Amino acid sequence: MVNVGGKKVTKRNAVAKATMxxxxxxISLFNNKELVTKKGPVFQTAIIAGIQAVKKTSELIPMCHPLLINGVNVDIKIIDEVHIEILCDVSIEGKTGVEMEALTGANIAALTVYDMCKAISQKMVIKEVKLIEKTGGKSDIKNG
Structure with a gap:
């Protein structure tokens, strides 16, 4: 792991997006922006999974520091007749960034949607997962 002992504590934030x-x-089965399958509510379950993934990132990715997360927000919305978008927004006050946590949260939320819906169709595709914003630390990034 990289030694971050000499770094200053700063407010840091990262937002990752998964398009699926x-x-x-x-999509036609959704009612009021939610679909309840035999496994339960799809988006609600995926949001919880994304939050859990953020908290477990350092256990999954070997060189990530364990972090005291200040906040996580996972939002899932239908963006057209065939796609959804998952946003995972993570914030801390610390010595290292939370990009990996945001990316992990978005990925796991997408995988959870897949798991919850695979009995309906296995034609789903996690098309793209990317970092769209990072603030705090040495450099800021905005990828829209």
Whole structure:
């Protein structure tokens, strides 16, 4: 692991986005922005999974520091008749960034949506996961 002992504590934030193809078959089943399958509510379960993933990132990725997370927000929305978008926003006050935590949260939320909906269709595709914003630390990034 990189030694961050000499760094200053700063407010840090990262936002990652996952775009996922669900297809019309699955999207058409949503009612009031949620789909309840035999496994339970899809988006609510995926949000919880994303938050848990953020908290466990250092256990999953070998060189990540364990962090005291100040806040996590996972938001999932239908963006058209076949796609959803998952945003994972993570904040801390610390000596290292939270990019990996945000990316992990978005990925695990997307995988959870897949798991919750695979009995309906296995044509789903996690199309893209990317860091869209990072603030604090040495450099800021805004990828929209």
């Amino acid at each position: 193809f669900l297809g019309e078959e699955i």
